[in-house]
Amino acid sequence: MNSRPPFVLGALLASAASLAALTALATGPDAGARAPGVDAGVRASGDAGSRAPGATADGGIADCPDELAPIDRGGHCCIAGQRWVDGRCDGAPTACPAGMVVGRGDAGVTCTPRACEAPLQRAADGVHCCYAGQTFNAREQRCTGATQCPEGTERAGRGECVPAVAIGTARQPAARAGMQWIAGGTFEMGARGGGRVVRLSPYWIDRTEVTASEFDRCVRAGVCEALSDPFAVMRAAGMPAVNVTHAQARAFCAWRGARLPTEAEWEFAARGTDGRLYPWGDRAPDCQRARGQGCGAGASRVGAIAAGASPFGVLDLSGNVAEWVMDRAGPYGGPGFERDPQGARQGDSRVVRGGSFVDNAAALRAIARREYEPTEARGDLGFRCARGE
Numbered sequence: 001m002n003s004r005p006p007f008v009l010g011a012l013l014a015s016a017a018s019l020a021a022l023t024a025l026a027t028g029p030d031a032g033a034r035a036p037g038v039d040a041g042v043r044a045s046g047d048a049g050s051r052a053p054g055a056t057a058d059g060g061i062a063d064c065p066d067e068l069a070p071i072d073r074g075g076h077c078c079i080a081g082q083r084w085v086d087g088r089c090d091g092a093p094t095a096c097p098a099g100m101v102v103g104r105g106d107a108g109v110t111c112t113p114r115a116c117e118a119p120l121q122r123a124a125d126g127v128h129c130c131y132a133g134q135t136f137n138a139r140e141q142r143c144t145g146a147t148q149c150p151e152g153t154e155r156a157g158r159g160e161c162v163p164a165v166a167i168g169t170a171r172q173p174a175a176r177a178g179m180q181w182i183a184g185g186t187f188e189m190g191a192r193g194g195g196r197v198v199r200l201s202p203y204w205i206d207r208t209e210v211t212a213s214e215f216d217r218c219v220r221a222g223v224c225e226a227l228s229d230p231f232a233v234m235r236a237a238g239m240p241a242v243n244v245t246h247a248q249a250r251a252f253c254a255w256r257g258a259r260l261p262t263e264a265e266w267e268f269a270a271r272g273t274d275g276r277l278y279p280w281g282d283r284a285p286d287c288q289r290a291r292g293q294g295c296g297a298g299a300s301r302v303g304a305i306a307a308g309a310s311p312f313g314v315l316d317l318s319g320n321v322a323e324w325v326m327d328r329a330g331p332y333g334g335p336g337f338e339r340d341p342q343g344a345r346q347g348d349s350r351v352v353r354g355g356s357f358v359d360n361a362a363a364l365r366a367i368a369r370r371e372y373e374p375t376e377a378r379g380d381l382g383f384r385c386a387r388g389e
Contacts, residue, residue: 071084096388170389206386207314253386272312318366322354
């Protein structure tokens with residue numbers, strides 16, 4: 001399960017205008033979000049929805065830029081929920097990148113940045129959200145200059161005021177079948193005492209890994225490519241979908257009106273706010289809590305190990321099959337505060353979380369991470385989906 005050398009992709013887009021549009025879309029409310037009322041430009045242009053790098057003339061699932069999703073087998077990239085019509089992306093999005101929400105703008109239903117949450121305020125640039133008295137440092141991509149932290153916040157990193165570590169209080173919307181609502185919150189991502197403070201907006205995440213039978217429905221709908229089958233037993237009801245590339249996983253989630261979870265969303269779903277080592281706590285894994293090394297040949301049916309549930313009731317986050325997340329691989333960065341982090345902005349390798357049935361206890365920890373080429377397809381690698389509120 002060692003990492004392989006990164007696979008070098010071609011240029012992300014055919015024109016500089018498209019790249020600028022995607023960069024603006026990828027930027028969240030604390031790292032370059034547009035001010036309310038500014039058109040976010042999410043109704044993708046013909047350039048932004050053009051055939052993705054790696055897509056061939058005869059079709060195939062594309063490895064789209066993070067901000068877009070493969071929406072058909074013709075290699076086109078749009079926002080989840082949109083369609084490719086007359087040479088362009090059209091229609092209202094059903095799921096937006098992390099840190100953005102579905103809203104209505106001048107161009108109709110689009111993905112728009114979240115409003116600043118109190119006590120955050122618009123910084124002097126009219127775009128970013130900072131605390132009173134702070135300015136936004138464009139070079140470091142963070143707010144700086146706070147001298148006194150508001151009530152309900154605490155000082156962290158290099159002096160930033162961050163929300164006190166807590167679970168969010170957003171009201172749960174109507175239930176979504178097979179998904180768990182997480183009301184956002186603040187937690188320390190990574191090793192205890194040496195990680196970074198991250199605040200997440202509310203989101204949904206699948207309670208279990210996506211199954212092979214669920215993936216087959218996307219194949220029959222003409223959107224997803226059929227997966228190769230390393231083990232005949234994996235076709236049994238309730239078994240996780242495996243041998244899935246990163247692009248294939250994103251295509252399935254987009255078909256469902258969702259997306260892959262970010263690495264931060266995945267880790268928060270696994271750990272909650274108390275810094276636990278495993279979804280169930282700090283006790284070392286055994287076969288009653290996780291399907292790991294020595295617990296039998298191959299994976300088990302998804303959701304079969306109830307004792308391994310996370311604080312939010314999400315299952316299979318440790319063992320069974322490893323899981324793709326959205327982020328490009330890269331270092332976490334230094335201590336500090338981040339809102340809805342998106343991972344490294346450059347690079348080709350993608351992050352894999354959770355460990356699998358071949359892994360030992362260290363690889364099953366909720367902070368363990370690996371990286372693979374996005375074209376990697378393995379018999380112990382699957383995924384789950386997520387979406388914003």
